[in-house]
Amino acid sequence: QQPVQSPQAVILREGEDAVINCSSSKALYSVHWYRQKHGEAPVFLMILLKGGEQKGHEKISASFNEKKQQSSLYLTASQLSYSGTYFCGTEQISGAGSYQLTFGKGTKLSVIP
């Protein structure tokens, strides 16, 4: 089942902040964040693991609330280069190991001068 992302789209001026949310109805092992620019492949930004391990981007941060099965991506002091569509991907907890990454429908972020 696809995670739910909000908002669907957001427009920012350079220097403004944004928060993108991702929620799932199932218990999660990890949450991934990817960014895709128009006509290009998705690029990895951040991963948050159950238990607190985090690996990611210098200027973008994220949180993972395991109990609520929710994650938020925080973009501060946005730059023009932040424009793109952001996808969260979730891995569910599975006794046999979890290899499926299920993506949300995406949040389109536009940063204007």
Place this chain on the structure above:
Amino acid sequence: NAGVTQTPKFRVLKTGQSMTLLCAQDMNHEYMYWYRQDPGMGLRLIHYSVGEGTTAKGEVPDGYNVSRLKKQNFLLGLESAAPSQTSVYFCASSYIEVTGANVLTFGAGSRLTVL
């Protein structure tokens, strides 16, 4: 290193024709995936593989078949293409880090149009 390479990049098919998309990775990754991307739908998993010789169904497997005969290659086949299969197809590969992190590297995508 090339990373993940998909061929072809573009293809137009007629309804009922068959074709194969090839994904090759040079990172020695165990896991490989095929996703399709449609406007407003995000990325949906078609099939995936956790190792050479193994495949499994994802969210939207109907109408597709896959094979992983060699570790570095993952093939996606359409036996009888339908207009509903018009999409951009992305291949990805990954490995599980010691921390448990499973980070995907995507190919550039293959745009398929079925008339």
